[in-house]
Amino acid sequence: MSDAPLVLAVPSKGRLQENASAFFARAGLPLTRTRGTRDYRGTLAGVPEVEVLFLSAAEVVAQLASGGAHLGVTGEDLLREGVPDADATVQIVTGLGFGHANVVVAVPQAWIDVRTMSDLDEVASDMRSRHGRRLLVATKYLNLTRRFFGEHGIADYRIVESLGATEAAPANGVADLIVDITTTGATLAANGLKVVDDGLILRSEANLMASLAAPWGEGARRSARQLLARIAAEELARTTREIRATLAGGAAMAESIGRQFGATLPDGTENRAETVLRCPSGQVFDVVEALMAAGAANVTVRTLDYVFEPANPLADRLFARLPADAAADHVVSIGRSF
Ligand SMILES: Nc1ncnc2c1ncn2[C@@H]1O[C@H](COP(=O)(O)OP(=O)(O)OP(=O)(O)O)[C@@H](O)[C@H]1O
Ligand SMILES: O=P(O)(O)OC[C@H]1O[C@H](OP(=O)(O)OP(=O)(O)O)[C@H](O)[C@@H]1O
Numbered sequence: 001m002s003d004a005p006l007v008l009a010v011p012s013k014g015r016l017q018e019n020a021s022a023f024f025a026r027a028g029l030p031l032t033r034t035r036g037t038r039d040y041r042g043t044l045a046g047v048p049e050v051e052v053l054f055l056s057a058a059e060v061v062a063q064l065a066s067g068g069a070h071l072g073v074t075g076e077d078l079l080r081e082g083v084p085d086a087d088a089t090v091q092i093v094t095g096l097g098f099g100h101a102n103v104v105v106a107v108p109q110a111w112i113d114v115r116t117m118s119d120l121d122e123v124a125s126d127m128r129s130r131h132g133r134r135l136l137v138a139t140k141y142l143n144l145t146r147r148f149f150g151e152h153g154i155a156d157y158r159i160v161e162s163l164g165a166t167e168a169a170p171a172n173g174v175a176d177l178i179v180d181i182t183t184t185g186a187t188l189a190a191n192g193l194k195v196v197d198d199g200l201i202l203r204s205e206a207n208l209m210a211s212l213a214a215p216w217g218e219g220a221r222r223s224a225r226q227l228l229a230r231i232a233a234e235e236l237a238r239t240t241r242e243i244r245a246t247l248a249g250g251a252a253m254a255e256s257i258g259r260q261f262g263a264t265l266p267d268g269t270e271n272r273a274e275t276v277l278r279c280p281s282g283q284v285f286d287v288v289e290a291l292m293a294a295g296a297a298n299v300t301v302r303t304l305d306y307v308f309e310p311a312n313p314l315a316d317r318l319f320a321r322l323p324a325d326a327a328a329d330h331v332v333s334i335g336r337s338f
């Protein structure tokens with residue numbers, strides 16, 4: 001048991017699925033379903049001894065919380081909604097840069113006087129005292145809604161659980177307002193709804209997450225280290241550019257190395273040494289301009305596939321929260337992360 005393989009849970013459908021499999025492929029970890037697309041298990045081509053589970057985005061959360069999966073990809077909204085004390089059970093390893101969505105409170109545009117949560121509180125009280133009924137909020141985010149409304153001191157409301165097409169609830173007379181996710185805002189607008197000014201409950205994106213409740217035996221840790229090293233190397237590469245330039249001096253060495261591989265030095269670089277620099281992608285043109293000003297020639301910029309560093313910060317951060325002794329597997333570390 002303590003050497004059970006690493007279980008990785010990924011979305012099997014919906015908008016996160018495609019992005020998640022592209023992400024693992026970029027990290028040199030292509031996901032393969034063992035038998036056709038109807039199979040809900042698979043493997044990671046790059047790392048043996050990893051079991052892949054293809055699940056719905058919400059089911060990924062459930063498996064992380066129960067310890068049925070060691071690692072998983074899903075939206076932070078589903079984690080915060082689905083797991084009461086999420087930070088004690090699940091560690092967010094890294095954001096993945098896709099699946100962006102905001103969980104928001106939205107009301108009919110026709111409510112011109114309602115701009116803030118405190119305006120909404122007044123509407124709720126009025127409705128209770130004048131019409132003897134509570135404000136109805138349609139949502140599938142029951143827990144996020146209760147927490148957020150509670151923080152704003154709103155108590156006179158009732159949740160109408162919605163399992164789809166939540167935005168239509170006010171027009172259909174099923175609810176007065178909604179809590180749902182929005183990305184472009186198109187669906188809200190199409191349904192005549194507007195976001196309350198201070199009604200942003202959560203900014204969500206897809207994350208790689210780790211379960212602190214899973215049986216982290218030696219094998220699982222070894223696999224996690226490999227996975228996280230590649231994921232970190234891909235992430236760093238994606239945000240880094242390599243700049244090469246020739247500056248006066250030291251070409252002899254470059255030439256002799258180049259000769260070994262059939263490479264040649266471009267004309268005019270005989271008396272120059274090539275300098276290789278790496279910088280954050282946002283800085284690249286500043287560095288180029290500085291190099292040019294210093295007389296550099298043959299300045300090229302390239303993207304990289306992977307940048308491996310000796311340290312493995314993603315794994316270190318995770319392992320810092322797991323019991324040091326693999327024999328103490330099922331112990332969950334509760335409390336602050338380092
Ligand atoms: N515009 C969007 N609409 C819905 N989900 C989005 C959007 N953008 C990002 N997401 C994220 O995708 C996740 C939901 O994914 P998905 O729709 O695949 O699962 P699901 O809602 O459980 O499945 P289904 O909608 O088929 O019942 C959530 O974390 C959500 O925040
Ligand atoms: O702000 P927007 O860009 O308009 O996107 C947000 C909408 O997209 C999703 O619905 P989806 O079409 O995926 O249907 P679903 O409710 O079945 O997930 C989500 O539930 C919102 O309704």
Ligand SMILES: [Mg+2]
Nearest residue numbers: 014015016057
């Ligand atoms: Mg969906």
